[in-house]
Amino acid sequence: MNNSSEKDYFESLISLEYTHTAGSATTRFLEAVAEGKIVGQKCLRCSAVYVPPRGSCPRDGVPTSEEVTLTDRGCVESFTVVHIPIPGNPIEPPFVSAMIRLDGANISFLHLIQEIPVAEIRIGMRVEAVWKPQEEWTTSLENIKWFKPTGEPDIKPESLIFKPK
Amino acid sequence: MKRIGVVGYSQNSIKSDAGAANEVELIMPVVHEVLAETNLTQSNIDFTCSGSCDYLQGAAFAFVEGLNAIQTYPPIKESHVEMDAAWALYESYLRILSGDAEIALIYGFGKSSPGNLDQIMSLQLDPYYVAPLWPDRVNLAGLQAQSMMQAGMLTREDMHAAVCASAHNAKNNPSAFNIDPPSLEEYLASAMISSPLTKHDCAPISDGASAIIIASEDACKKHNLDPIWIEKIGHQVDSSNLGFRDLTLVKPVSDLMNKLDIDLNTIDIIETQAQFSHEVVLMSQIFKRTIQDINLSGGPLAGNVMMAAGLDTIGHTYKFLKSHQHSVALAHAVSGPCLQHNLLACLRSPL
Numbered sequence: 001m002n003n004s005s006e007k008d009y010f011e012s013l014i015s016l017e018y019t020h021t022a023g024s025a026t027t028r029f030l031e032a033v034a035e036g037k038i039v040g041q042k043c044l045r046c047s048a049v050y051v052p053p054r055g056s057c058p059r060d061g062v063p064t065s066e067e068v069t070l071t072d073r074g075c076v077e078s079f080t081v082v083h084i085p086i087p088g089n090p091i092e093p094p095f096v097s098a099m100i101r102l103d104g105a106n107i108s109f110l111h112l113i114q115e116i117p118v119a120e121i122r123i124g125m126r127v128e129a130v131w132k133p134q135e136e137w138t139t140s141l142e143n144i145k146w147f148k149p150t151g152e153p154d155i156k157p158e159s160l161i162f163k164p165k
Numbered sequence: 166m167k168r169i170g171v172v173g174y175s176q177n178s179i180k181s182d183a184g185a186a187n188e189v190e191l192i193m194p195v196v197h198e199v200l201a202e203t204n205l206t207q208s209n210i211d212f213t214c215s216g217s218c219d220y221l222q223g224a225a226f227a228f229v230e231g232l233n234a235i236q237t238y239p240p241i242k243e244s245h246v247e248m249d250a251a252w253a254l255y256e257s258y259l260r261i262l263s264g265d266a267e268i269a270l271i272y273g274f275g276k277s278s279p280g281n282l283d284q285i286m287s288l289q290l291d292p293y294y295v296a297p298l299w300p301d302r303v304n305l306a307g308l309q310a311q312s313m314m315q316a317g318m319l320t321r322e323d324m325h326a327a328v329c330a331s332a333h334n335a336k337n338n339p340s341a342f343n344i345d346p347p348s349l350e351e352y353l354a355s356a357m358i359s360s361p362l363t364k365h366d367c368a369p370i371s372d373g374a375s376a377i378i379i380a381s382e383d384a385c386k387k388h389n390l391d392p393i394w395i396e397k398i399g400h401q402v403d404s405s406n407l408g409f410r411d412l413t414l415v416k417p418v419s420d421l422m423n424k425l426d427i428d429l430n431t432i433d434i435i436e437t438q439a440q441f442s443h444e445v446v447l448m449s450q451i452f453k454r455t456i457q458d459i460n461l462s463g464g465p466l467a468g469n470v471m472m473a474a475g476l477d478t479i480g481h482t483y484k485f486l487k488s489h490q491h492s493v494a495l496a497h498a499v500s501g502p503c504l505q506h507n508l509l510a511c512l513r514s515p516l
Binding site: 012014016017018019020021022023024026027054055056058059060061062063 | 184186187193196207220230232237238276278279280281288297
């Protein structure tokens with residue numbers, strides 16, 4: 001008979017290996033990021049600019065065929081303060097995860113905000129990317145360490161609402 | 166009862182490895198093609214349903230990403246089955262029947278190249294008794310082929326004939342692989358993957374997507390669509406416990422033929438999603454046809470896009486009926502190991 005402290009079952013992990021494919025649009029984005037550039041794609045029907053691009057405009061169901069080079073500046077579209085540590089994450093809570101809307105883009109992506117007290121972060125705040133040293137760049141958005149405030153005046157959140165052409 | 170018909174079908178050229186193209190890039194062309202074929206736009210579609218398997222992509226809710234290929238801007242009525250898209254068509258059929266929609270777009274997609282398909286399919290097995298043993302789909306298919314041999318229903322010559330018939334018939338389908346079949350001597354000398362199955366007996370690893378549009382009779386009149394009626398459709402599943410099944414019978418198929426009152430004598434052509442040569446032999450016996458007379462498209466042995474190949478049986482029968490050479494067709498889609506879950510659809514040309 002088993003002691004109560006002994007397991008009477010066997011644990012095993014299920015692991016599967018994949019060769020992941022980002023898709024041609026996202027691959028293009030990742031290649032550009034490795035050179036310190038941010039590229040999006042534009043829908044020729046509604047003019048929405050997607051970054052990172054997925055190769056399609058879900059609004060119109062058509063490929064986003066035009067490449068657009070974007071700056072690494074934008075604003076905070078939304079954010080949340082993370083208080084609970086995530087295993088393996090080197091950043092000490094509390095920290096801020098924010099949806100960053102780059103200038104000229106019509107969707108936002110998730111990144112970190114640093115170099116400002118958490119309590120001062122707000123929607124509409126202007127931010128810019130802080131890049132890792134160039135020798136550490138890879139095909140990853142982690143080439144940007146985080147975003148920091150630019151000190152420019154805030155933008156009105158209403159101005160972010162997309163109006164299709 | 167309300168009549169519902171298939172009005173358009175598009176299939177990608179099947180690839181053994183679509184490489185950098187992701188699922189969205191596979192789906193979008195077939196959706197655009199099927200819309201162009203029917204002269205419909207996304208705004209005419211009342212209901213969209215997809216069939217795919219997140220395990221193939223190795224990401225939770227991966228099917229949601231696939232929606233980027235269609236106009237998903239709200240409002241949209243949309244659903245998904247974690248199964249072959251033949252079942253997405255079945256769900257769409259019920260939606261139209263219930264009056265919830267008039268025109269439905271169905272698409273199925275899958276890339277088998279990024280992972281190990283045999284291992285992935287093991288995870289679709291019963292998670293308590295079977296999956297922990299990791300039997301792969303070819304092992305299980307081998308058991309079924311062995312059972313057939315022991316019952317005197319199958320010879321290796323039959324299996325070779327199925328391989329050759331598929332390669333020959335696949336010339337009818339520009340999307341299928343161009344397979345050069347082995348001679349009988351070469352075939353008999355081929356290495357076994359899982360006895361008695363050789364690589365020739367197994368459907369090839371395939372990447373691709375397919376799309377179908379179905380519509381109610383009213384919608385067909387309104388939009389000037391040219392339907393092939395779905396006269397009968399149903400599905401039935403066998404036990405998930407392989408030990409409870411006689412693998413030499415495909416009981417759900419015989420049950421369904423009774424239930425749906427399908428008379429094989431009236432059927433002109435049959436497409437079956439038999440993914441192994443012995444399954445072709447078994448289904449040809451059940452459907453009372455010669456091996457050469459089923460799967461005029463070549464069937465899965467000439468290209469087997471997971472989660473789309475079942476929908477393709479309906480798509481191919483639609484195409485054959487459209488070409489006016491035939492009037493009644495039977496499509497047979499499957500899911501699960503050893504032909505466990507079966508869907509039959511009987512299509513009829515209005516001519």
